[in-house]
Amino acid sequence: MKMRRLDSTTVGFDAELVRLTSFDSALDEQVETVVRSILQDVRKRGDEALLEYTQRFDRLVVAQAELLELPGDVLTRALEELPQSQRRALEKAAERIRAFHEHQRMESWSVREADGTELGQRVTPLDRVGLYVPGGKAVYPSSVLMNAIPAAVAGVQDILMVVPTPEGVRNELVLAAAALSGVRRVFTVGGAQAIAALAYGTATIPAVDKIVGPGNAYVAAAKRQVFGVVGIDMVAGPSEILIIADGSTDPRWVAMDLFSQAEHDELAQALLLCPDPNYLEQVEQAIVALLPTLPRQAVIEKSLADRGALIRVRDLAEACHLSNRIAPEHLELSVAQPEDCLPLLRHAGAIFAGRYSSESLGDYCAGPNHVLPTGRTARFASPLGVYDFQKRSSVLKVSREGARHLGEIAEVLALQEGLHAHARSAACRFRNEV
């Protein structure tokens, strides 16, 4: 294992960094077309189409659509049958995630003006949301907690979950996590057909207002295509970590943090920025020494080789500057004084400050959400949160006197824009004429 080395003082560094951190998730036309036809079909034929696709893609034959829904006691049983240590860990994580997200709840507000006019915004939860959970190999109960708990905290009444069960094989961990997170109903469907059912509704699966949760390329394409009919969360790209180190952290810890990103996926990106070339050397040695001890060695090695880098920077300030350009999903400040860096940082999904703050704590149980903006979208996007399951309505209650004050302004501006009905609609409220 030889890690890529970059140096910010060399000619061509900027271009190299851009090339390394670019990830062009070009749309796959074939996937788009397949997905479009599945969506249309489920929209038109409902449960009938849903059953057919489930049979074809998940090799699961179900006699009637109602049997796609799991009985409620399946969830509670899954939780009760977990080994005690696992159940306790899941419960503690759920509790901490809930406590953190309680701080995010938005509140309605209103102000009253001198003439009696009241203006404000009302905050209400979404009625019903759908959580997509992948089936098969990647088993992520933590993802259920991170997606469902914010919706529950927001006050969403109806949290539905869809999860494919290929050949009927259920994932008990995922069901146990659902039981803990406020999920109300679970349907054993997946793929674009599940997204279609959630977006348009079928006789069995009611239409939702927003769909969240990770999925494969088909699921991602389906979410993009139904966006507008329903809300969606961000479509996630490969996961990323950027570590800024001052050389004071055990290099083996940093190596393990890079691994924990790289083990997700061969496309995942793990970068280390440090002013001290000796420290970069030590981390590389730790990488070489520790890599063979990890079950997912092959994935880690490919991810680090293709997309990883150890980057020597002039100083920590430059590291922060580069990090702002990259806007990483996860940013670790593995430095003695993270307070010095924080004011310099503008864009990151989550910032892990200080050497004890490993990303893995945030992935599972610290409390903040692990659904974070990837691919430089932290420049404009936020972690998934309670605010994604609430929405605002502006409320205007204009007094009789206010109708004159405001109407006089509105009339001038409406006429300026050539919208005479707007002008007269405002004016009739304070003039004796319509």
Next chain:
Amino acid sequence: MKMRRLDSTTVGFDAELVRLTSFDSALDEQVETVVRSILQDVRKRGDEALLEYTQRFDRLVVAQAELLELPGDVLTRALEELPQSQRRALEKAAERIRAFHEHQRMESWSVREADGTELGQRVTPLDRVGLYVPGGKAVYPSSVLMNAIPAAVAGVQDILMVVPTPEGVRNELVLAAAALSGVRRVFTVGGAQAIAALAYGTATIPAVDKIVGPGNAYVAAAKRQVFGVVGIDMVAGPSEILIIADGSTDPRWVAMDLFSQAEHDELAQALLLCPDPNYLEQVEQAIVALLPTLPRQAVIEKSLADRGALIRVRDLAEACHLSNRIAPEHLELSVAQPEDCLPLLRHAGAIFAGRYSSESLGDYCAGPNHVLPTGRTARFASPLGVYDFQKRSSVLKVSREGARHLGEIAEVLALQEGLHAHARSAACRFRNEV
């Protein structure tokens, strides 16, 4: 002019209402393809392509790309040369919009736990945003105020505006509004090529982090296609109003409110719900009487005929229930006691409570934003606001003791998910082994 009449007590009402309020904005494949090629071209050839498209679509020949930028004094001059009454109205509107949006600024927060661990979220503004303003006939200075002021209140340093100037014709009102709203630079480009320039950047126009503002089908398609590279606001559908009346408002006022929606666009939708059939009759008479007095009579008539309706409901509670299903962009409660309705309402972009609260006041100057979710998206989306120009980063500062508490949980869950590097990254912080 004969208005469509519906009655909630008749058989088939539900289906008819669904048909009337559905608007399927199917993607136009040809537009998508044209836009895709323009985006790629500007991305590749930058200013050169931008100048060519500007010449072709806006019939505007510019010798070099820098001349696409308007000198800063053009804006201030446009403001100074406005007639006094118009300038005052624009300034008052800007002031009120700013004051309302000040209430929306999100704040950072952080909590400290017993073991010294600190968790929270930092809120930062976007660095740079681009505001698209249509050129040509539809001249909407109010749209500049509504899009730019929230960005300015959020603390966005760099607010750029693009506005096409076909054949070099500038709109002084739009420039005056830009001068009042904190817009820093203006480029006279439009169409998909302007969106491409904002998303990817050229030598002249810097890349932005988010693009907002209305536009035609090409602009909308371009925004959709660059979403992910940059953030975008919602792609708006036809504008809508739903009025709930108890019969206590002058029917001519209500007629004028329906007109003010319908005059926007032949696809706009204006609905009136009332339990009193006599009142519906009176409103229809007012419509017939007033329609010929309006300059945009033809547009209004087509909009009302195609998509409008006077709907008799059982009572106000049923009207609220139907309104929740429709989730209108604008909802007027033209009733004596709006307080009775408000608790029943869950989904609407903006609620205008009481007979003095005409939508037109909200369109221009009351303070709340007039960029609102359309096409039932108020079920999950909110008015444009300061919060759209800010984003959050989670911050985790885990103490040494916290690394043990949290690490023990994370280790169990990571092993459960088969992610061993995650488990060891957590565990090495509290065990004497890596």
